[in-house]
Amino acid sequence: xxxxxxxxxxxxxxxxxxxxxxxxxxxxxxxxxxxxxxxxxxxxxxxxxxxxxxxxxxxxxxxxxxxxxxxxxxxxxxxxxxxxxxxxxxxxxxxxxxxxxxxxxxxxxxxxxxxxxxxxxxxxxxxxxxxxxxxxxxxxxxxxxxxxxxxxxxxxxxxxxxxxxxxxxxxxxxxxxxxxxxxxxxxxxxxxxxxxxxxxxxxxxxxxxxxxxxxxxxxxxxxxxxxxxxxxxxxxxxxxxxxxxxxxxxxxxxxxxxxxxxxxxxxxxxxxxxxxxxxxxxxxxxxxxxxxxxxxxxxxxxxxxxxxxxxxxxxxxxxxxxxxxxxxxxxxxxxxxxxxxxxxxxxxxxxxxxxxxxxxxxxxxxxxxxxxxxxxxxxxxxxxxxxxxxxxxxxxxxxxxxxxxxxxxxxxxxxxxxxxxxxxxxxxxxxxxxxxxxxxxxxxxxxxxxxxxxxxxxxxxxxxxxxxxxxxxxxxxxxxxxxxxxxxxx
Amino acid sequence: xxxxxxxxxxxxxxxxxxxxxxxxxxxxxxxxxxxxxxxxxxxxxxxxxxxxxxxxxxxxxxxxxxxxxxxxxxxxxxxxxxxxxxxxxxxxxxxxxxxxxxxxxxxxxxxxxxxxxxxxxxxxxxxxxxxxxxxxxxxxxxxxxxxxxxxxxxxxxxxxxxxxxxxxxxxxxxxxxxxxxxxxxxxxxxxxxxxxxxxxxxxxxxxxxxxxxxxxxxxxxxxxxxxxxxxxxxxxx
Numbered sequence: 001x002x003x004x005x006x007x008x009x010x011x012x013x014x015x016x017x018x019x020x021x022x023x024x025x026x027x028x029x030x031x032x033x034x035x036x037x038x039x040x041x042x043x044x045x046x047x048x049x050x051x052x053x054x055x056x057x058x059x060x061x062x063x064x065x066x067x068x069x070x071x072x073x074x075x076x077x078x079x080x081x082x083x084x085x086x087x088x089x090x091x092x093x094x095x096x097x098x099x100x101x102x103x104x105x106x107x108x109x110x111x112x113x114x115x116x117x118x119x120x121x122x123x124x125x126x127x128x129x130x131x132x133x134x135x136x137x138x139x140x141x142x143x144x145x146x147x148x149x150x151x152x153x154x155x156x157x158x159x160x161x162x163x164x165x166x167x168x169x170x171x172x173x174x175x176x177x178x179x180x181x182x183x184x185x186x187x188x189x190x191x192x193x194x195x196x197x198x199x200x201x202x203x204x205x206x207x208x209x210x211x212x213x214x215x216x217x218x219x220x221x222x223x224x225x226x227x228x229x230x231x232x233x234x235x236x237x238x239x240x241x242x243x244x245x246x247x248x249x250x251x252x253x254x255x256x257x258x259x260x261x262x263x264x265x266x267x268x269x270x271x272x273x274x275x276x277x278x279x280x281x282x283x284x285x286x287x288x289x290x291x292x293x294x295x296x297x298x299x300x301x302x303x304x305x306x307x308x309x310x311x312x313x314x315x316x317x318x319x320x321x322x323x324x325x326x327x328x329x330x331x332x333x334x335x336x337x338x339x340x341x342x343x344x345x346x347x348x349x350x351x352x353x354x355x356x357x358x359x360x361x362x363x364x365x366x367x368x369x370x371x372x373x374x375x376x377x378x379x380x381x382x383x384x385x386x387x388x389x390x391x392x393x394x395x396x397x398x399x400x401x402x403x404x405x406x407x408x409x410x411x412x413x414x415x416x417x418x419x420x421x422x423x424x425x426x427x428x429x430x431x432x433x434x435x436x437x438x439x440x441x442x443x444x445x446x447x448x449x450x451x452x453x454x455x456x457x458x459x460x461x462x463x464x465x466x467x468x469x470x471x472x473x474x475x476x477x478x479x480x481x482x483x484x485x486x487x488x489x490x
Numbered sequence: 491x492x493x494x495x496x497x498x499x500x501x502x503x504x505x506x507x508x509x510x511x512x513x514x515x516x517x518x519x520x521x522x523x524x525x526x527x528x529x530x531x532x533x534x535x536x537x538x539x540x541x542x543x544x545x546x547x548x549x550x551x552x553x554x555x556x557x558x559x560x561x562x563x564x565x566x567x568x569x570x571x572x573x574x575x576x577x578x579x580x581x582x583x584x585x586x587x588x589x590x591x592x593x594x595x596x597x598x599x600x601x602x603x604x605x606x607x608x609x610x611x612x613x614x615x616x617x618x619x620x621x622x623x624x625x626x627x628x629x630x631x632x633x634x635x636x637x638x639x640x641x642x643x644x645x646x647x648x649x650x651x652x653x654x655x656x657x658x659x660x661x662x663x664x665x666x667x668x669x670x671x672x673x674x675x676x677x678x679x680x681x682x683x684x685x686x687x688x689x690x691x692x693x694x695x696x697x698x699x700x701x702x703x704x705x706x707x708x709x710x711x712x713x714x715x716x717x718x719x720x721x722x723x724x725x726x727x
Contacts, residue, residue, distance in 0.1 A: 360589045367576035372564035372593035478582045
């Protein structure tokens with residue numbers, strides 16, 4: 001390790017009287033971590049059951065074990081340094097570890113990914129420390145724990161970093177087909193989570209049938225396209241409109257109910273939509289589903305190797321070689337944009353009277369009424385707008401799959417979307433992202449575990465609920481601050 | 491300004507108000523005192539339309555509001571600081587105040603904010619703090635301030651002294667007097683704390699079992715032997 005002399009380090013804890021750990025102690029602690037992890041790594045990573053010619057062998061994977069242990073050792077050192085108050089070294093170290101993950105010829109893609117994320121985690125952790133230290137040294141009267149506060153200040157940076165990462169993902173070396181497919185799936189759920197977040201997180205209406213609007217969106221595109229030949233870009237707004245319209249129809253009679261009762265009725269409506277799709281065979285082709293749904297085009301340019309006579313396809317127009325990846329990447333950016341629109345919309349509306357009324361309604365309906373808010377219309381607007389985003393996501397789902405059937409819209413889907421919102425922390429946008437990555441992304445990535453997937457899913461849920469019962473990020477951000485209010489207010 | 495005539499209100503089959511008549515004139519502070527369960531809060535809530543009056547009439551500024559939905563009544567210039575404060579606990583003070591102004595004129599928001607901060611300086615100090623982390627007295631101040639943000643002509647206060655230390659109660663009642671005298675806002679105050687309420691009020695009503703049993707000026711009621719025996723036992727001047 002480089003020397004830990006004070007001259008090379010930027011101290012971020014000005015005069016907290018923090019004593020420095022001697023290098024020996026740091027190595028000892030990091031070494032202990034490495035030994036413990038080694039003990040875990042050997043059985044978990046060290047052996048692999050390989051199938052060769054019908055016979056099963058136990059393969060050993062020594063390099064992976066050693067690399068992982070080495071990375072853990074390094075990471076631990078940097079985390080200790082963060083804890084001890086240095087900034088520059090851990091950030092540099094985190095960057096190095098990320099770089100190792102990206103570029104070093106490690107035999108396992110999984111370890112690459114882990115190393116890459118671990119490096120980022122170290123950097124973020126160091127950033128938190130800086131904010132926390134700044135907060136301690138400032139004289140302002142602030143409430144809330146150091147983590148919550150650091151989080152709030154780091155959030156814009158974290159969010160921009162994530163967006164940048166999402167934008168360049170397809171260009172990264174590990175941005176192969178499988179990764180992008182998973183990313184599309186995760187983003188779809190992030191979008192659904194953000195949509196449902198309006199209903200559950202902001203307005204506090206427990207909706208167990210959100211998948212119904214997803215289904216309405218998907219089927220409206222599927223049917224409009226196959227009966228009337230409408231293009232995706234025409235159907236996308238229509239799908240949102242239909243879903244929003246359904247939201248109003250369903251919401252009108254049920255929104256006088258509260259809590260549990262509302263949940264049960266929405267659950268029923270969710271199932272009704274699915275059963276209707278299943279049984280209205282003349283329109284929806286019932287359990288066979290609608291197939292041959294047209295794929296979206298890039299401003300009229302199709303993603304086909306051999307386009308129809310007289311048209312040009314994407315790769316011809318741009319003079320590229322044909323690659324099936326083009327369409328996948330295009331779909332990826334499409335859902336990314338749709339999801340970001342959902343996010344932007346939600347953040348904007350929270351600062352407007354209607355969004356504030358949603359949040360107030362969740363807190364106290366009686367108080368809201370005494371302030372002159374019409375609870376029914378306010379709830380209905382939340383329900384309809386949430387449904388609309390579900391509809392957009394549904395249309396995307398239909399065009400991505402090229403096929404929809406009622407089977408995609410079971411109660412389990414509603415439950416997963418709701419789990420994402422609840423686990424992430426009701427009303428928290430970043431929480432939804434993290435929960436979607438954990439609940440959707442990880443199980444897809446570790447598909448090799450097969451039947452243990454759902455077990456891990458359940459275990460994760462139990463852990464989160466016992467560790468953070470109000471969701472990962474339950475801190476609610478105020479939409480207005482006093483400094484702003486004294487200047488100019490909305 | 492507000493006249494209530496022969497109002498009957500039911501909870502299911504149980505009649506809570508048996509024909510109440512009450513009159514509030516512009517610029518007055520009127521208080522309604524009575525024991526627990528007498529129907530004081532019910533009357534206040536009936537004015538707001540929830541529960542709705544079964545029969546009788548409520549007229550505010552010449553307009554019959556008996557059958558209007560609650561949210562429309564609250565947009566006529568009436569503000570209600572409900573029993574138990576009912577502030578929004580996860581929202582900051584500032585956001586709570588924004589909610590109070592939601593039906594008001596946005597151009598006057600800054601001005602109104604300044605006014606309530608003038609009345610309750612502690613709220614300005616704590617502007618970014620969440621409502622749920624405030625003390626009981628601060629929450630009550632916030633509830634009143636929130637009600638004032640819509641610039642009402644009639645302010646309905648439901649037991650603002652509930653569960654507060656005597657010093658805070660005095661402070662809050664001083665502010666109520668202040669609001670009334672400086673801007674001429676009409677105040678209808680429902681209180682258990684008969685002594686403070688009657689001292690503050692121009693006129694008072696006494697409610698017993700869903701009926702008005704007595705009415706008079708605040709001072710007269712304060713000196714009335716029956717009122718003293720029933721509601722002022724042990725109160726110290």
